[in-house]
Amino acid sequence: MADGEDKDSKTEEATEKKIRDTVEKGKLPHSKEAAILTSFVAILVFTVFYAREAVLSLSVFLSSFLERPESWPMDTETDVIQLYSMVLAEIGRAVVSLLVLLVVAGIGASIFQNLPQFVGERIRPQWSRISLFQGWKRMFGVQGFVEFLKSLAKVGFAITVLFFALSQTHRQLLNGMITSPVEFVQVIRSIAVQILVAIVFVMAVIASADFVWSRFHWKRDLRMSKQEVKDELKQSEGDPIVKSRLRxxxxxxxxxxxxxxxxxxxxxxxxxxxxxxxxxxxxxxxxxxxxxxxxxxxxxxxxxxxxxxxxxxxxxxxxxxxxxxxxxxxxxxxxxxxxxxxxxxxxxxxxxxxxxxxxx
Structure with a gap:
């Protein structure tokens, strides 16, 4: 009851000082969905502009390896390690562009939401982070329930959009099976692009809503009671005894x-x-x-x-x-x-x- 009354009493908008102190502690509004959105955008960019060349290059290497296995000696441990390193290098070259895009997307999503800053408070060990009771409250409290509902809504919305977007893809797959392997790869790529476009659309809607909600929720949590505003004003002006002494x-x-x-x-x-x-x-x-x-x-x-x-x-x-x-x-x-x-x-x-x- 006391918590409810306390929340009801917080009717005043946060002061500049409280907002500044909160930002200095690293407690900033953050949307997880924005990071997921940028990741899918990075994957879509990779699929459209880089995937074809990367897959073809990797296919050429693997086909030469599978068609002429006798040309790859595997008599000693050194031969096996060398072959293993070559395969990993080829796979790495195929996906390095994707990894770079994902890193850039993650950094971009963070910078878009809040400017980067070092906050020692965020890395200071805190008992609440390893407390089973606090973890239980986070998982099964009001915030955890809201996150669960958000996840359900997100999955349901995504499934609906994907269903309509991919309702005709089975025909593309059937037609692609009677084509050459290279053309079939293009069919797979085209379907992947359709899936990614649908996912990006879904995530853009969800991320926009979550971005607005995270900031609204952050400002609501920072609200202050009238007494807190008075106390902060008194503190900022200084204690009368201290002010008298300074004068x-x-x-x-x-x-x-x-x-x-x-x-x-x-x-x-x-x-x-x-x-x-x-x-x-x-x-x-x-x-x-x-x-x-x-x-x-x-x-x-x-x-x-x-x-x-x-x-x-x-x-x-x-x-x-x-x-x-x-x-x-x-x-x-x-x-x-x-x-x-x-x-x-x-x-x-x-x-x-x-x-x-x-x-x-």
């Missing part, structure tokens, strides 16, 4: 970076204890004053301490400090509405520097 670390890093920049400031504007803003303005380098650091309360006091240690002028202006603190950003130039007020302070700084140079 705290980011603030600490930004604060340390600001403090290291304060010694390069031209002046500091402060609201005696609550706000401090460190500004840099270098003629011919900065188009406008740049905010190097800003802080409130303890951070503001620390900025003032560093400024005093490096003899950086500090201007106490309550209204200006409070207003600037709310509107400026670190590593950015000040807004234009503060240009005039800050320019007057910069002018004082440069005047004091010029006065000190004259005194020295």
């Amino acid at each position: 705290s670390l980011a603030r600490d890093r930004a604060r340390r970076r600001m403090m290291t920049a304060v010694p390069n400031a031209t002046l500091v504007i402060a609201n005696p204890t609550h706000f401090s803003i460190a500004l840099r303005y270098v003629r011919d380098q900065d188009a406008a004053p740049v905010v190097l650091a800003k802080g409130q309360d303890l951070v503001a006091l620390r900025i003032r301490e560093i400024a005093k240690e490096h003899n950086i002028p500090i201007f106490e202006d309550v209204a200006l400090a409070r207003s600037m603190y709310k509107q400026v950003s670190v590593d950015s130039v000040i807004p234009s509405q503060f240009y005039q007020a800050v320019a007057e302070l910069v002018r004082v700084v440069y005047s004091n520097k010029a006065e000190r140079r004259r005194v020295t």
Whole structure:
């Protein structure tokens, strides 16, 4: 009952993350019928384009062997092995094209369905693969029953189509029996082509249906409940405690970076204890004053301490400090509405520097 309720609760489509994780584990939709279809197509191509020459070549070799057996010595073990190797080589040459086509067809069917990728999870030993109980469930469970029905339907459909396709082949066989062996081979080849065309047609229909079903079934199995979607969203956004800790670390890093920049400031504007803003303005380098650091309360006091240690002028202006603190950003130039007020302070700084140079 719990399983049924659990399946009923999975009403949401799978998220991109779940699909990506499933693909990375190698759990992809796969139609077995597509591979069978491509195999029969390969056999059909071989029969149409290569079988005649391959069979004739093999027939010539076998006829010479059978008609003149005395020309093949078999007195020693070496003679037998040599003859055996020659026969195997001739048979190999006859079927090598078929083997190549089958390999190409198998690889093509896999690539057509899913791009190849290495998945270590698929080769990792798992108890469920050798468990008798799990094997029994796979064979006699719902999925096994569905596969059994698919096999029955496939066999029934194939028999029906083949029956209609080959209803007249017995006449071809009877007519071929009164012809020469070479012509009879052509009759057999023609019948084989008819059989293969019928099988390919049947498998094309079955493979198309199975291809669509496998993907529908795969997406249905990936469905998630509303709670799973919420949990995944929460996980992707991060735990609130962890996020708070990360924000705290980011603030600490930004604060340390600001403090290291304060010694390069031209002046500091402060609201005696609550706000401090460190500004840099270098003629011919900065188009406008740049905010190097800003802080409130303890951070503001620390900025003032560093400024005093490096003899950086500090201007106490309550209204200006409070207003600037709310509107400026670190590593950015000040807004234009503060240009005039800050320019007057910069002018004082440069005047004091010029006065000190004259005194020295």
